[in-house]
Amino acid sequence: MDGEVYSAVDSSPTATEKRKQRHQNQLQKERPYRGIRMRKWGKWVAEIREPNKRSRIWLGSYTTPLAAARAYDTAVFYLRGPTARLNFPELMFEEDQLHDMSAASIRKRATEVGARVDAIEISLHASNSNSNSNSNSSTHTSEKPDLNEYPSPESSDHD
Numbered sequence: 154m155d156g157e158v159y160s161a162v163d164s165s166p167t168a169t170e171k172r173k174q175r176h177q178n179q180l181q182k183e184r185p186y187r188g189i190r191m192r193k194w195g196k197w198v199a200e201i202r203e204p205n206k207r208s209r210i211w212l213g214s215y216t217t218p219l220a221a222a223r224a225y226d227t228a229v230f231y232l233r234g235p236t237a238r239l240n241f242p243e244l245m246f247e248e249d250q251l252h253d254m255s256a257a258s259i260r261k262r263a264t265e266v267g268a269r270v271d272a273i274e275i276s277l278h279a280s281n282s283n284s285n286s287n288s289n290s291s292t293h294t295s296e297k298p299d300l301n302e303y304p305s306p307e308s309s310d311h312d
Contacts, residue, residue, distance in 0.1 A: 185218050
C-alpha cells in the first residue's frame with residue numbers, strides 16, 4: 154500500500170456538471186439570442202442592465218425573438234460602443250450615433266428599432282401564411298363577416 158497512488162480524477166461527469174450542461178442546453182433552446190427571454194404567454198422581451206448601476210433599461214415586449222434581439226443590439230451598441238457583443242453585428246453601423254446617451258433616449262431608439270422589425274416580421278409571416286392558404290385552398294374561400302356592420306333585412310333569420 155505504500156507505493157500505490159489512487160487517482161481521484163474520474164472521466165465521468167459529476168451530477169453538478171450534468172445539471173449545468175442540461176441547464177445550458179435548455180437556455181439555448183429558450184433564448185435563441187443574447188439579451189432576450191420569452192414570457193409564459195409567448196411574447197419576447199428585451200432588457201439590458203445599465204453600466205455601473207443595478208438598474209435595467211426596459212427595451213420592450215415583442216412578438217418575434219428577432220425583434221427583441223434587434224432592440225437589445227441597438228441598446229447594447231449605444232451603451233458599450235462598437236466592441237459590444239451583438240446578435241447581429243453586420244446590421245449595426247457606427248455612423249448611426251445617438252447624441253443623448255440617457256436611458257430614456259436609448260430605450261426610445263431600441264423600441265423604435267424593435268417595433269419596426271416586429272412589424273416587418275409579422276407582415277412577412279402574414280403574407281406567407283396567406284399565400285400558402287390561398288394556394289392550398291383555392292376552391293374554398295371563407296370570408297369573415299364584418300361584426301361592426303348592421304345585418305341587412307334580406308339576411309334576417311325571422312322569415
